Amino acid sequence: MNLTLTETQTLVQKTAREFAQKVIAPEAARLDAESRFPREILKGLADLGLMAVNVPEDLGGSGAGALSYALAMEEVAAACASTAVTMAVTNMVGEIIAHFGTPAQREFHCPRLADGTYAAGSFALSEAGAGSDPGGMSTTATLLESGEGYVLRGDKQWITSGAHAGVFIVWARTGNRETHAGTRGISCFLLDGGTPGLTIGKAEDKLGLRASNTVPLVFDDIQLPKTALLGELNGGFKIAMMALDGGRVGISAQAVGIARAALAESVQYARDRKQFGKAIGEFQGIQWKLADMSTKLEASRLLCHRAAALKEAKKPFSREASMAKVFASEAAVEICNEAVQIHGGYGYTRDFAAERHLRDVRASTIYEGTSEIQRIVIARSQLA
Numbered sequence: 001m002n003l004t005l006t007e008t009q010t011l012v013q014k015t016a017r018e019f020a021q022k023v024i025a026p027e028a029a030r031l032d033a034e035s036r037f038p039r040e041i042l043k044g045l046a047d048l049g050l051m052a053v054n055v056p057e058d059l060g061g062s063g064a065g066a067l068s069y070a071l072a073m074e075e076v077a078a079a080c081a082s083t084a085v086t087m088a089v090t091n092m093v094g095e096i097i098a099h100f101g102t103p104a105q106r107e108f109h110c111p112r113l114a115d116g117t118y119a120a121g122s123f124a125l126s127e128a129g130a131g132s133d134p135g136g137m138s139t140t141a142t143l144l145e146s147g148e149g150y151v152l153r154g155d156k157q158w159i160t161s162g163a164h165a166g167v168f169i170v171w172a173r174t175g176n177r178e179t180h181a182g183t184r185g186i187s188c189f190l191l192d193g194g195t196p197g198l199t200i201g202k203a204e205d206k207l208g209l210r211a212s213n214t215v216p217l218v219f220d221d222i223q224l225p226k227t228a229l230l231g232e233l234n235g236g237f238k239i240a241m242m243a244l245d246g247g248r249v250g251i252s253a254q255a256v257g258i259a260r261a262a263l264a265e266s267v268q269y270a271r272d273r274k275q276f277g278k279a280i281g282e283f284q285g286i287q288w289k290l291a292d293m294s295t296k297l298e299a300s301r302l303l304c305h306r307a308a309a310l311k312e313a314k315k316p317f318s319r320e321a322s323m324a325k326v327f328a329s330e331a332a333v334e335i336c337n338e339a340v341q342i343h344g345g346y347g348y349t350r351d352f353a354a355e356r357h358l359r360d361v362r363a364s365t366i367y368e369g370t371s372e373i374q375r376i377v378i379a380r381s382q383l384a
């Protein structure tokens with residue numbers, strides 16, 4: 001197995017690392033404390049091609065591939081997890097439109113997502129009553145009698161960057177409930193930010209990722225033209241599942257980045273902090289923690305890169321993406337928890353980043369499919 005990065009991958013990693021460490025990391029604590037959306041930073045990422053890493057170059061993206069995207073995501077997440085999740089969803093939206101869009105949809109939206117004209121893109125699948133089971137959604141898009149468009153009605157929950165998005169990918173029920181029940185009657189639409197009838201609700205007051213924006217949406221009889229349909233009528237669920245496979249690779253990379261930062265800070269603290277006349281890193285109890293943390297981190301990164309490499313090679317990667325997501329996110333929660341422990345009482349304060357990492361990383365076992373859902377995907381592939 002070749003683990004050497006290509007020239008492009010090395011360049012993307014270096015570019016992301018330099019920007020993340022110089023520009024993003026110094027701002028992360030303040031963004032978190034003020035719950036401030038990182039608009040200027042996102043524009044900086046767009047200028048470097050990092051808001052559309054795996055979108056083809058002729059659509060304004062970097063065309064650098066799925067592994068480059070994972071590498072960039074790790075670097076940004078190591079600096080600021082809130083910025084990273086915003087970047088992740090925007091990259092995912094760009095990839096979906098590039099893959100499933102008509103030429104007009106691709107040429108209109110992809111360059112705007114890539115160059116920062118849109119502060120972000122949003123992925124609107126979940127609803128208050130339909131999270132792990134999006135097939136239970138109740139938002140509808142009803143064909144007008146004229147046949148010239150749809151009326152979008154309903155609401156969505158948990159939409160990342162919803163208050164700032166230039167474009168939303170919205171899933172809605174289009175099928176007849178009897179002939180197209182559950183996941184079979186769902187379609188996918190593009191909705192421009194600021195469309196009349198779209199109401200952005202109050203931002204969630206979250207445990208972590210406080211500089212990311214998470215809002216409910218209400219669609220109040222929005223008239224959509226026929227050209228807003230993305231992909232095939234009643235074929236939207238397949239698009240969501242394919243997108244989430246790729247998204248899970250991104251979330252595993254985000255978890256790796258957050259955990260990497262927590263580990264590096266723990267190593268430094270273990271060197272600096274003295275008790276009983278010695279650096280705490282000289283105690284075996286602390287050494288074993290650091291050993292386990294770094295082993296879990298490396299294993300997470302390998303699973304993430306394997307799933308990304310399969311995606312890039314256009315091979316099946318759904319099972320591997322779920323394995324990377326469940327392992328990396330759970331390992332990262334453990335690593336960040338141990339980081340707080342190594343920092344002792346100071347780890348429980350805002351004087352150190354350890355507490356922010358733990359708050360931020362907690363969402364990674366929940367969004368883009370909970371750990372329980374990833375295990376269902378993995379088990380199904382074994383039993384098939």
Ligand SMILES: Cc1cc2nc3c(=O)[nH]c(=O)nc-3n(C[C@H](O)[C@H](O)[C@H](O)COP(=O)(O)OP(=O)(O)OC[C@H]3O[C@@H](n4cnc5c(N)ncnc54)[C@H](O)[C@@H]3O)c2cc1C
Nearest residue numbers: 123124125126131132158159160363366367368369370372
């Ligand atoms: C910060 C944040 C950002 C998000 N961003 C977005 C976004 O941009 N777009 C979007 O569409 N959604 C987004 N989400 C929503 C996220 O994807 C859902 O929260 C997630 O899918 C879980 O859905 P739920 O919260 O309704 O939990 P539920 O589905 O109600 O699950 C509750 C619990 O039951 C478990 N459970 C459910 N079904 C099963 C089962 N069959 N077997 C075993 N256990 C099960 C779950 O694993 C979980 O532990 C975001 C969520 C958060 C927290």
